[in-house]
Amino acid sequence: MNTSDASLPGQMRIATTTKTILREAGIGIALLVLILVFSTTTQHFLTASNVTNILTQVTINLILSIGMTFVILIGGIDLSVGSVLAFCAVVAGTVMTLPGLDPSTAVILATLSAVAGGIAFGLLNGFISAYWVIPSFIVTLGTLNIARGAALQVTNASTIYSFPPAFNAFGSQTLYGIPLLFLIALVLVAIGWFVLTKTVFGRVLYGIGNNEEAVRLAGHNVFIYKIAAFTICGGAVGIGAIIYMARLNIASPIIGIGFELNAIAAVIIGGTSLSGGRGSIVGTLLGACIIGVLANGLVLLGLSDFMRQMITGFVIIIAVILDKYRERLTKA
Amino acid sequence: MKFARFIAAGILAGTMLMPAAGYAADKPVVGLVMKSLANEFFKNMLEGAKADEAKRGDYTLKAVGMQSETDVETQINAIESFITEKVDAIVVAPSDSRALVPPIKRAMEAGITVVNFDVALDEKAKEEAGVKLAFVGPDNRGGAKLAGDALAKKLGEGAKVVIIEGNPGADNAAQRKLGFMDSVEAGKLDLLDSRTAHWETEEANTLFSNMLTAHPDIQGVMAANDSMALGVVKAIDAAGKTGKIQVVGFDNIPAVQPLLKEKKLLATVDQFGQQMAADAIDKALKVVKGGAPLEGWVKTDIKLIMSEDVK
Numbered sequence: 001m002n003t004s005d006a007s008l009p010g011q012m013r014i015a016t017t018t019k020t021i022l023r024e025a026g027i028g029i030a031l032l033v034l035i036l037v038f039s040t041t042t043q044h045f046l047t048a049s050n051v052t053n054i055l056t057q058v059t060i061n062l063i064l065s066i067g068m069t070f071v072i073l074i075g076g077i078d079l080s081v082g083s084v085l086a087f088c089a090v091v092a093g094t095v096m097t098l099p100g101l102d103p104s105t106a107v108i109l110a111t112l113s114a115v116a117g118g119i120a121f122g123l124l125n126g127f128i129s130a131y132w133v134i135p136s137f138i139v140t141l142g143t144l145n146i147a148r149g150a151a152l153q154v155t156n157a158s159t160i161y162s163f164p165p166a167f168n169a170f171g172s173q174t175l176y177g178i179p180l181l182f183l184i185a186l187v188l189v190a191i192g193w194f195v196l197t198k199t200v201f202g203r204v205l206y207g208i209g210n211n212e213e214a215v216r217l218a219g220h221n222v223f224i225y226k227i228a229a230f231t232i233c234g235g236a237v238g239i240g241a242i243i244y245m246a247r248l249n250i251a252s253p254i255i256g257i258g259f260e261l262n263a264i265a266a267v268i269i270g271g272t273s274l275s276g277g278r279g280s281i282v283g284t285l286l287g288a289c290i291i292g293v294l295a296n297g298l299v300l301l302g303l304s305d306f307m308r309q310m311i312t313g314f315v316i317i318i319a320v321i322l323d324k325y326r327e328r329l330t331k332a
Numbered sequence: 333m334k335f336a337r338f339i340a341a342g343i344l345a346g347t348m349l350m351p352a353a354g355y356a357a358d359k360p361v362v363g364l365v366m367k368s369l370a371n372e373f374f375k376n377m378l379e380g381a382k383a384d385e386a387k388r389g390d391y392t393l394k395a396v397g398m399q400s401e402t403d404v405e406t407q408i409n410a411i412e413s414f415i416t417e418k419v420d421a422i423v424v425a426p427s428d429s430r431a432l433v434p435p436i437k438r439a440m441e442a443g444i445t446v447v448n449f450d451v452a453l454d455e456k457a458k459e460e461a462g463v464k465l466a467f468v469g470p471d472n473r474g475g476a477k478l479a480g481d482a483l484a485k486k487l488g489e490g491a492k493v494v495i496i497e498g499n500p501g502a503d504n505a506a507q508r509k510l511g512f513m514d515s516v517e518a519g520k521l522d523l524l525d526s527r528t529a530h531w532e533t534e535e536a537n538t539l540f541s542n543m544l545t546a547h548p549d550i551q552g553v554m555a556a557n558d559s560m561a562l563g564v565v566k567a568i569d570a571a572g573k574t575g576k577i578q579v580v581g582f583d584n585i586p587a588v589q590p591l592l593k594e595k596k597l598l599a600t601v602d603q604f605g606q607q608m609a610a611d612a613i614d615k616a617l618k619v620v621k622g623g624a625p626l627e628g629w630v631k632t633d634i635k636l637i638m639s640e641d642v643k
Contacts, residue, residue: 042546043546044545044546044548045545047545049545049571050542050545053541053542053545056541056570057538057541057542060534148370152369152370156375157369157370157371157372157375158372158375158586159372159559159585159586159587161562161586161587161590162590171566171570172566172569172570244534247534247537247566248533248534248537248562248563248566249562249566250533250562250587252372252533252559253370254370254371255532255533255534257532295538295542296542296545299527299539299542299543299546300542300545300546302525302546305500305527305528306500
């Protein structure tokens, strides 16, 4: 705690907190406006079953986005998450369908192997980009291909299916209309929020995004922190892979294509700066919800597929423009 | 010691690569241009072709696959290098019905026997380029109608259905949609909505959940491939409507076999993909050996697989 408090003057910290709250409020209002628009223009938007649907549909992207937030906060990017998700899923799927395992052991081993696979790729991404000081954009573009190729190699391009029935059922269970899978994501949101706001570790990550040199001079080992951020992202991807399998009851090497872009979009819509140093997990939660609500609402509105795609694109751009204005307002 | 072994390994690798550089003079060489080998369907198709090569033993197979479904350039490059290598026949599953016409024309002008299989080249593009080329492949529209008719028969007239389409722009996706539309018309079904889920399980799951919200009275779903049908079935389970909504798919992939057994999938269509490339190669070799050129549309087998047939 001490080192961090020393490196951040009290005045500045309070200002940062106020800014963050203002930013999150802005995104929250945007989400509310969307919800309002869809609930007045469509019949079924605010029904219990549709809310359950939206929460289910948001879950995987939310989990990937939590990990992505850590990476983007230090000024990095992880393009490999979609491919690594496929890799983790096929490894977990292979473990889960091993003959002779009883269902609960199979599920536990599969979960551990998915998370281990994600962490391994996270370590690789973090180590390569931190040790050789290579932009993570390039490194993760490489691991994107490595993970996808590995997933195809492991399975010989085939789909893995027939998971234990209890695991399959778990994927669609709800508690008071809230999908269990989404509750897992919420727990991860809470953990991410705590780590980023209440620990020295979290503050140092923000510091690296703002001014890496200053953090280094303050005596922190930037190298380790960077690797940690990518590893957290990888671990989140591993959890995301298990969630994917529980939701859809398959694991295939071609899943997850483009998931990295949805995750990045959620993080950016959520107010995290692509150049690092500012943003929050709560913002990411709201950003992921905006993407999910939009995808759901536009189908309910009956808009064509191509219109939907265009509108989603516009919303991402508008969100970033609004963020620029908010930045100016809070600075003034 | 280590160094010597290294050199030995190098020489061994060199000799293994030799046949690729200079083909044995007597055997005809067939260049196979495939779509994405990351797709299980094409992967199996390639394995079928390799098994055929090993079984027949009277030709050499050179296969090229793509990185992704839309990687048109790899296919064009592959055809161009096959022309340079002077192969005897090129068997191609085009990723784009128009973009592949010019390189195929060049191959034909170089005296190479070309067989177009799996996805037909665009008739108009062929005409404009002055290319006459037969097509060996399944009737996607007819196949989709088989599945659609099975659904119509099960549900009866006036039943409310939706279509989950494949990639917009892909010829087989368009043909399958037309086939489903034929069934809608013939069976007097009530089509509520038709949207793409880009061949993907997760996207189909999300899309169908949302469709079900907009139209809670959906009775039947026609999915343009089985991967999407998987996502639809899972969405039906999650909505607690198992057995109340009938689903048909296309491709008969291994992953839907349990669903057919459990009657969660009413029907799917097998187009015997594993055999498709091998069949096209056999037909190309007949022409190479002086047989009559292929004409028009040589239809390959398709079969409707009903859930009650799967034990």
